[in-house]
Amino acid sequence: MLLRTTGRDDLKSIFSVHEQAFAGAEEARLTIELLADPSARPVVSILAEEAGRSVGHVLFTRVRIQSAAGVSAAILAPLAVVPDRQGRGIGGELVEAGLNVLADRGVALAFVLGHPGYYPRFGFQPAGIHGLQAPYPIPEEHADAWMVRAVREDILGAVHGRVACAETLGQEKYWVD
Ligand SMILES: CC(C)(COP(=O)(O)OP(=O)(O)OC[C@H]1O[C@@H](n2cnc3c(N)ncnc32)[C@H](O)[C@@H]1OP(=O)(O)O)[C@@H](O)C(=O)NCCC(=O)NCCS
Numbered sequence: 001m002l003l004r005t006t007g008r009d010d011l012k013s014i015f016s017v018h019e020q021a022f023a024g025a026e027e028a029r030l031t032i033e034l035l036a037d038p039s040a041r042p043v044v045s046i047l048a049e050e051a052g053r054s055v056g057h058v059l060f061t062r063v064r065i066q067s068a069a070g071v072s073a074a075i076l077a078p079l080a081v082v083p084d085r086q087g088r089g090i091g092g093e094l095v096e097a098g099l100n101v102l103a104d105r106g107v108a109l110a111f112v113l114g115h116p117g118y119y120p121r122f123g124f125q126p127a128g129i130h131g132l133q134a135p136y137p138i139p140e141e142h143a144d145a146w147m148v149r150a151v152r153e154d155i156l157g158a159v160h161g162r163v164a165c166a167e168t169l170g171q172e173k174y175w176v177d
């Protein structure tokens with residue numbers, strides 16, 4: 001498997017991976033919109049390929065922590081692996097590769113709104129208890145789905161505030177469901 005940073009020529013492949021994984025075009029459209037959204041930059045966009053076939057993709061986009069504007073942070077959304085290649089570690093490799101790029105760039109924190117059974121294996125933990133709130137209130141029963149990963153050591157506890165996403169991802173429809 002090859003992991004590589006995407007370019008302009010990859011939009012079709014990226015769309016296709018998300019459309020297959022999510023069995024619908026909503027996340028695929030969001031991903032393409034985010035890649036064109038200046039407020040999402042800098043992004044980390046990594047494609048997984050097997051024998052020339054695109055089988056997975058992860059996107060991290062920029063977020064700001066209100067009241068801690070100097071702290072560099074990103075959010076993972078979305079992550080997708082095509083159905084017939086799931087459960088083989090591709091998703092995990094994409095997440096780890098993305099976190100490594102963030103670390104190289106000096107990004108301090110990575111957020112995700114995702115399954116609490118999946119992301120903790122990469123070091124993500126509930127964000128609310130660290131005083132880091134999602135852009136919109138997360139219902140109590142789903143509170144542990146809003147997670148943060150310290151990319152820079154010793155950052156958790158040192159920064160508090162509400163997270164503001166890129167314009168595209170910051171729309172309420174992506175957060176209240
Ligand atoms: C979630 C997804 C990206 C994981 O990719 P993957 O390559 O299949 O994952 P990996 O092989 O790295 O890891 C497999 C593990 O993830 C778990 N897993 C997969 N999807 C999961 C989900 N939606 N919730 C919780 N755990 C999940 C599997 O049970 C497996 O767990 P195990 O290692 O304890 O057996 C992929 O299944 C997918 O694209 N799903 C549809 C789209 C989606 O839900 N994306 C995530 C939200 S942004």
